Amino acid sequence: MAEQKKMVEAITSMEEDFAQWYTDVVKKAEMIDYSSVKGCMVFRPYGYAIWENIQKDLDARFKATGHENVYMPMLIPESLLQKEKDHVEGFAPEVAWVTQGGQEKLSERLCIRPTSEVLFCEHYAKVINSYRDLPKLYNQWCSVMRWEKTTRPFLRNSEFLWQEGHTMHETAEEAQAETMRMLNVYADFYKESLAIPVVKGQKTEKEKFAGAVATYTIEPMMHNGVALQGGTSHYFGDGFAKSFGITFTGRDNTLRYPHQTSWGVSTRMIGAIIMVHGDDSGLILPPKIAPVQVAIVPVAQHKAGVLEKAREVADSLKDAFRIKLDDSDNSPGWKFSQYEMKGVPLRLEIGPRDIEQGQCVLVRRDNREKTVVKLEALSAEIEKALQAVHDGLYEKALKNLEEKTFTARNYDEFLDIAENHPGFIKAMWCGDAACEDKLKDATGGVKSRCIPFEEEQLADTCVCCGKPAKHMVYWGKQY
Amino acid sequence: MAEQKKMVEAITSMEEDFAQWYTDVVKKAEMIDYSSVKGCMVFRPYGYAIWENIQKDLDARFKATGHENVYMPMLIPESLLQKEKDHVEGFAPEVAWVTQGGQEKLSERLCIRPTSEVLFCEHYAKVINSYRDLPKLYNQWCSVMRWEKTTRPFLRNSEFLWQEGHTMHETAEEAQAETMRMLNVYADFYKESLAIPVVKGQKTEKEKFAGAVATYTIEPMMHNGVALQGGTSHYFGDGFAKSFGITFTGRDNTLRYPHQTSWGVSTRMIGAIIMVHGDDSGLILPPKIAPVQVAIVPVAQHKAGVLEKAREVADSLKDAFRIKLDDSDNSPGWKFSQYEMKGVPLRLEIGPRDIEQGQCVLVRRDNREKTVVKLEALSAEIEKALQAVHDGLYEKALKNLEEKTFTARNYDEFLDIAENHPGFIKAMWCGDAACEDKLKDATGGVKSRCIPFEEEQLADTCVCCGKPAKHMVYWGKQY
Numbered sequence: 001m002a003e004q005k006k007m008v009e010a011i012t013s014m015e016e017d018f019a020q021w022y023t024d025v026v027k028k029a030e031m032i033d034y035s036s037v038k039g040c041m042v043f044r045p046y047g048y049a050i051w052e053n054i055q056k057d058l059d060a061r062f063k064a065t066g067h068e069n070v071y072m073p074m075l076i077p078e079s080l081l082q083k084e085k086d087h088v089e090g091f092a093p094e095v096a097w098v099t100q101g102g103q104e105k106l107s108e109r110l111c112i113r114p115t116s117e118v119l120f121c122e123h124y125a126k127v128i129n130s131y132r133d134l135p136k137l138y139n140q141w142c143s144v145m146r147w148e149k150t151t152r153p154f155l156r157n158s159e160f161l162w163q164e165g166h167t168m169h170e171t172a173e174e175a176q177a178e179t180m181r182m183l184n185v186y187a188d189f190y191k192e193s194l195a196i197p198v199v200k201g202q203k204t205e206k207e208k209f210a211g212a213v214a215t216y217t218i219e220p221m222m223h224n225g226v227a228l229q230g231g232t233s234h235y236f237g238d239g240f241a242k243s244f245g246i247t248f249t250g251r252d253n254t255l256r257y258p259h260q261t262s263w264g265v266s267t268r269m270i271g272a273i274i275m276v277h278g279d280d281s282g283l284i285l286p287p288k289i290a291p292v293q294v295a296i297v298p299v300a301q302h303k304a305g306v307l308e309k310a311r312e313v314a315d316s317l318k319d320a321f322r323i324k325l326d327d328s329d330n331s332p333g334w335k336f337s338q339y340e341m342k343g344v345p346l347r348l349e350i351g352p353r354d355i356e357q358g359q360c361v362l363v364r365r366d367n368r369e370k371t372v373v374k375l376e377a378l379s380a381e382i383e384k385a386l387q388a389v390h391d392g393l394y395e396k397a398l399k400n401l402e403e404k405t406f407t408a409r410n411y412d413e414f415l416d417i418a419e420n421h422p423g424f425i426k427a428m429w430c431g432d433a434a435c436e437d438k439l440k441d442a443t444g445g446v447k448s449r450c451i452p453f454e455e456e457q458l459a460d461t462c463v464c465c466g467k468p469a470k471h472m473v474y475w476g477k478q479y
Numbered sequence: 480m481a482e483q484k485k486m487v488e489a490i491t492s493m494e495e496d497f498a499q500w501y502t503d504v505v506k507k508a509e510m511i512d513y514s515s516v517k518g519c520m521v522f523r524p525y526g527y528a529i530w531e532n533i534q535k536d537l538d539a540r541f542k543a544t545g546h547e548n549v550y551m552p553m554l555i556p557e558s559l560l561q562k563e564k565d566h567v568e569g570f571a572p573e574v575a576w577v578t579q580g581g582q583e584k585l586s587e588r589l590c591i592r593p594t595s596e597v598l599f600c601e602h603y604a605k606v607i608n609s610y611r612d613l614p615k616l617y618n619q620w621c622s623v624m625r626w627e628k629t630t631r632p633f634l635r636n637s638e639f640l641w642q643e644g645h646t647m648h649e650t651a652e653e654a655q656a657e658t659m660r661m662l663n664v665y666a667d668f669y670k671e672s673l674a675i676p677v678v679k680g681q682k683t684e685k686e687k688f689a690g691a692v693a694t695y696t697i698e699p700m701m702h703n704g705v706a707l708q709g710g711t712s713h714y715f716g717d718g719f720a721k722s723f724g725i726t727f728t729g730r731d732n733t734l735r736y737p738h739q740t741s742w743g744v745s746t747r748m749i750g751a752i753i754m755v756h757g758d759d760s761g762l763i764l765p766p767k768i769a770p771v772q773v774a775i776v777p778v779a780q781h782k783a784g785v786l787e788k789a790r791e792v793a794d795s796l797k798d799a800f801r802i803k804l805d806d807s808d809n810s811p812g813w814k815f816s817q818y819e820m821k822g823v824p825l826r827l828e829i830g831p832r833d834i835e836q837g838q839c840v841l842v843r844r845d846n847r848e849k850t851v852v853k854l855e856a857l858s859a860e861i862e863k864a865l866q867a868v869h870d871g872l873y874e875k876a877l878k879n880l881e882e883k884t885f886t887a888r889n890y891d892e893f894l895d896i897a898e899n900h901p902g903f904i905k906a907m908w909c910g911d912a913a914c915e916d917k918l919k920d921a922t923g924g925v926k927s928r929c930i931p932f933e934e935e936q937l938a939d940t941c942v943c944c945g946k947p948a949k950h951m952v953y954w955g956k957q958y
Binding site: 033035036037040041042043044045048049051052068069070071072073074075076077080093094095096097098099100101102103104109110112119122123126127138142143145147149158159161 | 516520548598605624
């Protein structure tokens, strides 16, 4: 059991040092390796397999809502990036610049895309001519680059993987509906596939995307009370279309500008999964996106018939579930620890006595509940158990979100909560960015997360300046 | 029919100008758009969907042979690229260099990956310690960048999409077997999914990959007699392992170097599909990777019941096939031309008289053969027809390859064929690179394609210098 002890000892506990716990899990679960370029990570097979499952699930949702995938170039000429004023101000400070291609010094710098609005606009200007060409519902899976000063695996990589949807519509109403539709696709995905509840709402002017008219967001709550931007959907109006000269002949035969949206989620979601569901034994993965759903660990596998039976069971399950049979010569205890570290939702133990009795043992990763299951009912029981893990994870995450949501009715309460109770703070706000700045400075970083779609009238005045309140806002520190 | 005429007129014929025909098809079939960075293309939905189908098919073949996907950073520090001498000489002249990140001028240049051997090696040095860690069978789907002077959609992009497998093995034999296994996976994929026959063989020393011990290749033949490198698989021995200090403790407890392979295919395959199968009406897609396998065109769709029936037929087929029902108000003739241009393997026509008789008409894209099919037998007939299109395409491509393969027994024959008969030239070779140079110069670009696995003894002496021949070589001009 020395190995098992070593493995468990190797993780810092969440209570002791959450940041170190996070880093330990990411490394011990073999998700990430560092490269020699700061902020550019190696996605190892286990980390990348989670991303592949996320992609597959989301891609089906995008296609079901009529979207098509494309691939845009990774390089953007400086002059193209500069075409939309607010956008370039937001992104130019954090891009990587290519200045030399082969033997030739470039006459114009090219940046590695930090996001692709301008590339889509350049293309749309060529292919949109008539209302018959609309809507354009495009999506792209790719990597993007933002030159970050402080980096952390999944949460803040300089290079990260994501999808970016970019759509064009005949009317403002249609574009607004698309913005909201895709926000809901994200929220549903978080709930149904990641077992993570979110707060849905609109970003304040100060926090919205560079160049957008409005930005909507989903905000999950981490185990330690820190928030994270889980995904965003932007409505652009016709601002970019005007800057890029994208026009179409309308049904009334006049020349019009189309209305635009963009929306994205990234590998940062994997950070959210770790920090929402994980515990002191490591990762806990929601079954829908777990690379291995059931780890089969033979017990006393040197005894006659054990491995054969374990293989037979694995074979009978492998079309319905993602199965890993571990027949290596490591000890069962070591294997238990390893699959706990890797967050495999279910462990299946099978030994000589089980085989005699035509049964095996299922162990849930989330609450360690053990069930003895007859082999003839195994497939149905696994199905149920995976659903139970999903539901259990969601309930626990919802409880955490609710318990870590506080209400501040005045400035002192706000500061007290910010200091002593990490989580969301619900509080009224006048609508002035100056109050956002003041609250952030006074609390060491609490920012507006969103104006939720479901507002409550907690008070009549702004928690910061005392002027009449316009909105209820969720506030919080963020990753 | 004016529109239809316009559409057909818009393509140059293959005989008249093959290069222009190719460009016309790529644009008219809406596969590619140009961006403002030379050689960096927009993969439009139709072009990208072909790539998605290719990915899905190949990825399943890679996973079935035990490979796992990872994602490596896109940036390589100059010092890392320089660790393997031959490799850097091959690639350094054609990479794009990042010299500035955010506000900061970088102390070391970073190149955008032209290929990822050095990144995999840097990672492998950290995660390979024991023979128990081997083999490592990793693959990556990503985009890479090579700063090309002359570019052409799919065939020579500066940025292109590809997969690159990178594996590490305990012994040289195991690595050599992997090299060959993956070459065969590629050849099978070309035959089974792209309906393209290939010549398999080994590259000469002069033509092998920078840093490899041996490079193997598959070589399809285009319709116009020009060859193309269809995919390569490299055996590296332990050269990179030594440069990067990758060692493992062997079964005998001594420190050893692992043996390495890499293998890749790219979006260039789409160029091969176009040039092997296409005709003067546009693209012809092999059914296995066609984004739309059956285009349903209602005839006289304004008549009562036609659209309803067409939709019913589409619904009944959509789980088994990739179906596009075109109920737009364009004329049937226009639609026929459009789906021919896009290379949809089967067209299904259904009009009032067909409906009365419980039938429809199937038209094959490859040979325009029409069959009247009873609706109750439709699904089975489509299955058969798609297989027939696949087989027909393969047979035609094989005939083209065979007819465009010539044998040269002496220098004059070689020059005559090179001048008058575009295609492969089979000829004997002494093994000296000087003869490769001489033949290339004398013919305006005919290079050695490969030493085929199945050699014939055409003569005893080198076709160029007359010294004793070591090998039979396939020669040809290439894209």
